[in-house]
Amino acid sequence: MGKFSIFIIAGLIALSGCGKTVDHKGKTPLVEVGHEFLYKEDLQAAMPVGMRGEDSVRFADEYIHNWITDVLLYKKAEGNIPDNVKIDELVASYRRALIMHTYQEELVNQKLGSEISDAEIEQYYNQNAGMFRANQPYVQGLFMKVPVSARHLNNVRAWYKKNTQEAIDKLEKFSIGNAVSYDYFYDRWIPVSDIAAKLPLKAVDTDTDYLNRNRNVEVRDTAYCYFLHVEHFLPAGQQLPLEYAKSEIKEILINLKRVEFINRMKDDLYKKASEDKDIIYY
Structure with missing residues (x-):
């Protein structure tokens, strides 16, 4: 045992x-x-x-x-401890604050929930552009990782540099049977740190302006060829792309609505108590 x-x-x-x-x-x-x-x-x-x-x-x-x-x-x-009365007062004050906080949170969750529309987020983003700044560069474009043994690599070298529907279609068809990784992001922003994690090129990680100066990058190691085309480049310090600011904006809007709701509830309680003569001044 x-x-x-x-x-x-x-x-x-x-x-x-x-x-x-x-x-x-x-x-x-x-x-x-x-x-x-x-x-x-x-x-x-x-x-x-x-x-x-x-x-x-x-x-x-x-x-x-x-x-x-x-x-x-x-x-x-x-x-x-000689002053137990003081401690009892502190405990009572904390209990009162905890009860009020719990009630307020439950009421806010019931009445407001956590739903914020995309339109609200976009409006706040546009009205407060200075609040959301990129802490690193972002890019739009295309990335492909292909085995060095793949056929028609010369075609890939020509296609990946072009932002045309014909070139994109050919790359997508080629990637199905050949590419280890294919990422089309002309329609969304990607942090350069994400690109640096995929590309065996130290300069991308250490030189924040490298991809601005080099819009077409081809690198190879013993096993793969890496192709990156940068169509648009957003330097660090510029306005953060909306998709990366969304979660922060949502939290801001929820908190703003929460504060507004609680203040309105307090005002309503005070108004009703005044009308009902429940408040007595001495």
């Missing part, structure tokens, strides 16, 4: 011999200190999921030890 099991049994035996009746509300007591109980169910809830064997024994021993010392310290402190 493990150390923890012996500890539990010893605790239960000690409790059973106390000669007093305690309603544990269906829980299984493990330890009692100063009329406070640690229950088996609380220990099980605190134990990390999947913990077994000696690890669970060590965790249980440490958890029980910490619980006991916390209770002992609390009892000691409680008997030596």
